[in-house]
Amino acid sequence: MSGMDEPLRRKKSRITIFDEPVICQFCSQDVFIPYEVYVNVEQPGIGCRHTRYIAICQHCGQAKKFGDPSYYDAEKNNYIWALNQHLLSVRKYRINILLYVGKRNNDKITSFINKLIEVFSIEVEKMSDFRGGVELQLKLSSLNEMQTIRSSIIIAARRLKITIKELTIK
Numbered sequence: 001m002s003g004m005d006e007p008l009r010r011k012k013s014r015i016t017i018f019d020e021p022v023i024c025q026f027c028s029q030d031v032f033i034p035y036e037v038y039v040n041v042e043q044p045g046i047g048c049r050h051t052r053y054i055a056i057c058q059h060c061g062q063a064k065k066f067g068d069p070s071y072y073d074a075e076k077n078n079y080i081w082a083l084n085q086h087l088l089s090v091r092k093y094r095i096n097i098l099l100y101v102g103k104r105n106n107d108k109i110t111s112f113i114n115k116l117i118e119v120f121s122i123e124v125e126k127m128s129d130f131r132g133g134v135e136l137q138l139k140l141s142s143l144n145e146m147q148t149i150r151s152s153i154i155i156a157a158r159r160l161k162i163t164i165k166e167l168t169i170k
């Protein structure tokens, strides 16, 4: 998205100010819902209202305040928009994993699922023995891209010394 001349929308999003991402200073995450607030920063009587924003971190709930430093560049006869918003929406994925845990070891599979639950919102649809391993079918909703989900799953498995034979995400 290029520069914008409209207020930020009250949607889960990543926000940049002159291409610098807005980052939560408490948890370092970057997903916020911004709210417009109006403040009267001028002398009394002039009544000039400035738009400012309070963005709520969607990870820890802390508020981040910022203004809109967009400005008019007279030399270039151009308005320089400062704020950019990249909207995020929760997407649903269907995931199929074929994994090997060595000897039948349901504890490991439970820990694996719990590990994924810590990161994503997950529903286990099916868990069955398959070709000497275990096939897991999951429904997952996340703001993350497919690639991020894939690597989170692989890292979780690796930590538990689980071998993933097949992993499909749709």
Ligand SMILES: [Zn+2]
Pocket (backbone or CB within 6 Å): 024, 025, 026, 027, 028, 029, 057, 058, 059, 060, 061, 062
């Ligand atoms: Zn935060």
